[in-house]
Amino acid sequence: MSEATLAPFTRGVSPAALMLASFDWLLHLAVAPGKRMELVDKAARKNARFLSHVAATALGQDAPPCIEPLPGDHRFRAQAWGSPPWSLWSQGFLLTQQWWHNVTREVPGVSPHHEEVVSFVARQLLDIVSPSNNPALNPEVLERTRDSGGANFLTGFSNWLEDASRLATGRPPVGSDAFVPGREVAVTPGKVVFRNHLIELLQYAPTTETVRAEPVLIVPAWIMKYYILDLSPHNSLIRYLVEHGHTVFCVSWRNPGAEDRDLTLDDYRRLGVMAALDAIDAIVPDRKVHAAGYCLGGTLLAATAAAMATRGDDRLASLTLLAAQTDFTEPGELALFIDHSELHFLDSMMWNRGYLSTDQMAGAFQLLRSNDLVWSRLVREYLMGERAAMTDLMAWNADATRMPYKMHSEYLRRLYIDNELASGRFMVEGRPAVIQNIRAPMFVVGTEADHVAPWRSVFKIHYLADTDVTFALASGGHNAGIVSEPGHRNRHYRLATKHANEMCVSPEEWAAALEPTAGSWWTAWERWLTRHSSETRVKPPGFGGAGARRRMDDAPGTYVLQR
Template sequence: MREALTARLTGGLSPASLALSMMDWSIHLASAPGKRMELADKGMRKWGRLLAWLASSAMSPEAPPCIEPLPGDNRFRDEAWRRQPFAFLTQAFLLNQQWWHNATHDVPGMTPHHQDVVAFAARQWLDIFSPSNIPFANPQILERTFHSGGANLLQGARNWMEDVSRQAHNQPPVGVEDFTPGRQVAVTPGKVVFRNHLIELLQYAPATGQVLAEPVLIVPAWIMKYYILDLSPGNSLVRYLVSRGHTVFCISWRNPSAADRELTMDDYREMGVMAALEAIGAIMPGRKVHGTGYCLGGTLLSIAAAAMAQADDDRLASLTLFAAQTDFSEPGELALFIDHSQLHFLDSMMWNRGYLSSGQMAGAFQLLRSNDLVWSRLVHDYLMGERTPMIDLMAWNADSTRMPYRMHAEYLQRLYLDNELAAGRFLVNGRPAALQNIRLPLFAVGTERDHVAPWRSVYKLHFLTDTDVTFVLTSGGHNAGIVSEPGRAGRRFRVATKPQHGKCLDADAWSQAAIPKQGSWWEEWAGWLAARSSPELVAPPPMGVPGTIHAPAEDAPGTYVFQR
């Protein structure tokens, strides 16, 4: 109870975890005179670089900067930052940022996880004082304030008060109301053909006269609503599959409440994946299924597939994983919030509430990309006085769900901390769900800028299975890289297939050897699915089975998607 009450003050972050990291850093830095001398030397040389650049820029305004922002840092892109005194503030800030990177990395004897936590905390603290976030140090804000007579600041104050009011009343951000499931998004025609306490199974209406014999089952992550894969009609993966002659089923997860606190990972497997397969079997008897999982849904589907392989259950025709990890030894930046101390803190908080709140998870994701999701919005909405236009992907991102206490605690402990799945120690019904037993053709997708499931972590599937693996590395991030409809400009991907018993390359060698292609990887996947389906097209199956528990009920998107 004490931990749960403390969590309300810290936003769910463990003070003990941060303190341990800071102590590890400070003790080892104090014990490393060579590292301290190196930092002193770097500090003096950076001051020298700054002063030399200042002198040269005074003589020639076109003098190149002494340091450039890191890739992806767009805070100082505007030409106004090239003028003095703003150029000096920018260069001083970037050099200071670089020095703190040196100070928090490569400290002899320091635990790697603690190093990452300290570096992350230092970066967050530095970003608070970035010139881009300070009104009198940001030339764009000053220019807007001068030309508008301060109207931008008044409008920004109104925007801030509106956002605070919406948050206090548990309302979604401004503009989300323009993207309602069933109206503007999640509009692919379909029916709810099965429902239990945990899922609604959606079956989508055929769009072609004949269809491929094997249906596709999509298992989305339960942390967000399913319609990331059925957004607007122009970028809906579900609509694309249906148009290519596939029969598509999709799970829509329940938004759990405190009453669901005892749901486990095995409940999600049994009442989710396995129940969906049973329903599909009743609607399309004797047909194998192309299993497709996204993010956490892909991890759960891989566990189910491994357990099915152990039990000689051959209902799956293939397995596709979108940005889904099966080896959590290098899980990306989310690992900053996951260690034994933090897990104890989260466990106490979830025990008290019965679930992990959607706001808690959203806050963690925002911190990982604070420049893009926190500070840039503060500047744009509150200091520039403009509203960031809402789009379908942003509206979906604001429509998050909760996670039940026991399931999420098991997920973090067994997968993130103990890495049981990759080690072959994840038990289902008392038997190991070994990925090595999967003999299905695999298609896996990683995204270049994924901070949730880094592509090199997703790639480790190659080392855990002994079957055909086709791997795609696509441009974009965790969400935008998956929502990659044909025709969108600037899309590209790499693809290569490792045959069963073929040689495994490390991730970087694979990246060099894979075939680069322009366009959407959706078309590559559609061809892959068609090649692993029966050659003969068949008549579309019925929508559900009337008179049974699989009878068609509400229209898609169903009812669970509206739970708050």
């Protein structure tokens, strides 16, 4: 109760976890004179570089920058930042940022996890005081203020008031009401052909006279609404598959409340994936299924497929994992928020509420990319007075879901911390679900800029699977890299198949050996699905199968509309 009471004031971050990391770092830094001497030397050299730059600038010389921003840091890309005095603020800040990176890294004896936490916290604190966030030090803000006579601050204050009001009343962000499921997004025609307490199963209407015999089942993550894979008609993966002659089914997860606190990870397997497969089997009997899982849905699908293989259940024609991890030894920056202390703190929060709230999850994801998702937005909307146009992907991102207490606790402990699935210790109904037992061919997608499921972590399926694995590395991040429709500008992917009897290579070797292919990985996946399907095409099945008589709700169903 005490930790649940404290949680709102710390935004769900365990104070004990931060203290342990800080103490580990400070103690080892205090007993490392060599590291401290190195930091003094680095500080002196950085000061010398900065003073040399200042002197050259004062003399009117064309002084090149003494440090460049890191890739992906766009705070100082405007031309005005390249001339004094603005260049001095940005150069001084970037040198300070680099020095603090040295301070928090490679301190002898500090545990890798604590090092990551301390470095992350230092970066967040430095971002707060970046000159780009200060209206008096940001030349872009000052230029806008001059041109508008200060109207940008009035508009920005109005934007802030509107955002604060919406946040306080639980309303979605400005502009998201232009992307309502079933109206502007999630509009691919279909029916709800099965429903239980946890899922609605959507079956989509065919657009071709004949279809591939094997249907496609899509299992999205339960941390998100399913319609990221059915956004606007032009970038809907589900519509793309339907138009290419596939019968598509998709799981739509319930948005759980406090009454669902005791739902377990096995409930999601049993009432989710297995129930969907049973329903499809009733609609199209004796046909194998191409199963595809996205993010957490892919992890659950991999565990389910492994459990099915252990029991001789061969209903899967293939297995596709989209930005989904199966080995959590290197899970990326989200691991900063996951250790035993933090998990105990989260357990206390969820015990009190019965679920993990949407704002807690959104806050964690935003911190991972605070420059892009927090500070640049605040500067643009509140200091410059500009509203970014809402997009379907942004509106979907704001339409978050909750996660039940027991299930999420099990997921973090068993998969993130104990890594049971990769080590063959993930038990399903008393027997281990072993990925090596899966014989269905796999198509696995990683994305180059993924902060949630880093592609090198996703790549580790090669080391676990004993079947043919076709791996695609797509441009973009965790969401935009998956929603990468044909015709999208500046998209590319790398693709290769490792057969079961071939040697494994490292992710770096794999990427270096392949040239990028321009275009969308969707086309490669659809061709792969076709190759692993029966040659004979069949008539599309009716909604709910032959003889279905009950009334069916239209897609997108009711669960996706739950708040």
